[in-house]
Amino acid sequence: MLMYMSNIPQKTPSTPLHSVSVAGIVVRDDGRVLTIKRADNGTWEPPGGVLELTEAPEDGVRREVYEETGIKVQVDRLTGVYKHTSRGIVALVFRCHAEGGREQLTDESAAVEWLTPDEVTSRMAEVYAVRVTDALLDGAPRVRAHDGRKLAQDA
DSSP states (O other): OEEOOOSSOOSSOOOOEEEEEEEEEEBOTTSOEEEEEETTTOOEEOSEEEOOTTOOHHHHHHHHHHHHHSEEEEEEEEEEEEEETTTTEEEEEEEEEEEEEOOOOOSSEEEEEEEOHHHHHHHSOHHHHHHHHHHTSOSSOEEEEEOSSSBOOOO
16 A cells, blocks of 8 residues: 655644555457456456556556456556545556457456447446546546545536
8 A cells, every 4th residue: 555654743643545556448449448347246347456566557557457358458548547535545547459468367357348338338337437438538637536336526
C-alpha cells in the first residue's frame, strides 16, 4: 500500500491509506474490448490489478493484462482516474491496443472475451462499465469517484 506522508507533526494521524491499481481497456480495430470474468467472484471487468511499488503505471498495465488474459499490449493513453471511496483504492485506467499473444484462462480469469460496448454495459457493474465507455471517448481523462457499486454524482 502507498501512504501519503506529511512533515507536519500531528497528534492523531489523519492521513488515509490508499492503494493504486491499474487497468487496461484493450480495444480491437473492430471496436470490441478485452474483458475477463473474474475467477474469485464471477464479475466481468477490464483486466487489471494492484500496481507494484517499484513499477511504472504503464508497466503495471502491460503486466496485469498479460497475466490475466495472455494478450500483450501497447499502452496508448490514460483515460481515467477512479477512486473507490470506501476502500481507498485509486485506479488508473489506460486505453491500449493488442500487440500479440492469445487469449488464455488463468487463476484470476474464468473467461476472457472480446465484448462489444453494448455487451460491456449489460455485463459489467456500472463502476467498471464506465471505465470502458470513458476509454472509448476522445479528450482529457475522466476523474470519477464511486462507492464500489454506484458512481458519485458528477460535480
